[in-house]
Amino acid sequence: MDDCIIIGAGPAGLTAAIYLARFHLKIRLLDAGDSRAGLIPLTHNHAGYPEGISGRDLLQRMLAQAERYGAVREAARATAIERNGDDFVVRTPDRALPARTVLLATGVRNHRPDMPDALHDEALERGLLRYCPICDGYEVTDTKVGVIGTDTHGMKEALFLRGYTKDVTLISPDGGHRLDTACQRALDDAGVRRVDGPCGGWAIEGDQLAFDTAEGRLAFDSAYPAMGSHIRSELAVAARARATADGCLEVDDHQRTSIPGLFAAGDVVKGLDQISHAMGEAGVAATTIRNLLDERAPMRR
Ligand SMILES: Cc1cc2nc3c(=O)[nH]c(=O)nc-3n(C[C@H](O)[C@H](O)[C@H](O)COP(=O)(O)OP(=O)(O)OC[C@H]3O[C@@H](n4cnc5c(N)ncnc54)[C@H](O)[C@@H]3O)c2cc1C
The missing domain is CATH 3.50.50.60 (FAD/NAD(P)-binding domain)
Known part of the structure; x- marks a missing residue:
């Protein structure tokens, strides 16, 4: 059983992977491989890169940082999130993966x-x-x-x-x-x-x-x-998480969806569709996940 399955390895999912791996938690990172950040030729508004950085380079650096602490990005599309008591089962086309918590970081797709x-x-x-x-x-x-x-x-x-x-x-x-x-x-x-x-x-x-x-x-x-976007929140909405009329997931200020144990961060949540915002939300979500798991079973080495 994984402590957390992160669905999506864009800036939100990768930030969460870095945090959660460094909390010594057992995580799984599923990714379909089409982050919006991967489309950015050169971002100039992301802090810390005065000469700019391409979206692909940024994703690569974040993945390398997550891998340094044991995270592994699996190329796989999640097809369903099912509740199982306090826990979850995340389905892919060929697997059923049990997890204590799930973080949805699936982003949006521009029309x-x-x-x-x-x-x-x-x-x-x-x-x-x-x-x-x-x-x-x-x-x-x-x-x-x-x-x-x-x-x-x-x-x-x-x-x-x-x-x-x-x-x-x-x-x-x-x-x-x-x-x-x-x-x-x-x-x-x-x-x-x-x-x-x-x-x-x-x-x-x-x-x-x-x-x-x-x-x-x-x-x-x-x-x-300026033709709108498709919000990739279907997995959470199918599990009955609350969303706005256009599909953005509703979360509280700790990134908790309306389903206990299911979290969301990044563009899939209503907010500023920016890398910095996705990263900030993921940091909050990861820390809340850590504290929730610690409440259920104290984390000690
Ligand atoms: C052309 C362009 C330029 C931009 N420029 C900037 C910029 O300069 N500065 C800035 O701050 N922001 C910029 N943005 C916005 C920025 O890219 C997004 O805000 C950011 O990528 C959001 O991160 P995210 O992790 O929420 O989603 P994403 O980066 O979109 O990542 C979502 C990930 O989830 C995966 N996924 C989706 N569904 C599933 C599933 N069912 N199973 C498994 N994986 C799944 C996808 O494959 C993807 O890898 C730009 C966007 C575009 C399109």
Whole structure:
């Protein structure tokens, strides 16, 4: 029986693995291998790396740190979390793994514009496509920016980016914009241009990302999809953990879900989708897990 099974080896899961392994606990780290952090070409807002660090390098360093204390990352997708008295069974396609506690750190997946994967990845690598204005809005200061989105979400992202550049256009991904009067007024006040979709014909042209819209072909120094995300909380929701309407897990200030012994940290929890936040939540979760297990059976060497 593992003391804790961590599901997900992004910044949240790996931080928890470092803490829990250093608490001398028996842990298992299951990972499907597609951390959002792995998509970051070079982060400049993560503290401690003045020259920036790529998401892959950061994950590799964190894994090496966890391994130093005995953690092992298993390439496996968890398919179910089942309660078994005070304990749990985590299922993978070929195993049933018993655990005293479970930490879900499965993150989210951004909805992407409809473009070929190879083009998407090249545009991402070159900073022509970006997903996180909080992270890298600084890098688009005074450049020409397109936001692919509509509704309140699209409006908020466009207004956020307006803090970096005056050249912001909000493009609806799928036809006409859906913006109420308040949204329209806020965009007008900020001087954000609006263009209807649908978007298509994506291509890198020179140092810009170009695509077709209802007003013809447009090109931007950077485009930010603001099309929402899929919250990867299904395993906990199926076990009846409480979540918001859009699927973010609800936790208390110790990262406890509504199911005793089931914890969650990182993007899968409602909060700031940032590496620092994922790490902080994981540190809190890991320490609470340690103290819970200690209450059940005092940890002494
Ligand atoms: C392009 C881009 C740039 C970004 N730039 C920055 C930046 O500069 N600074 C910053 O702070 N943040 C940035 N972010 C956000 C940052 O990547 C996330 O906040 C962070 O990765 C969240 O960590 P996490 O551990 O919660 O989730 P993730 O990193 O997404 O990791 C979740 C892990 O869980 C695994 N998993 C999911 N389901 C299962 C399952 N059923 N079984 C087993 N494993 C599973 C996945 O494979 C994945 O490895 C950026 C995001 C993107 C997309």
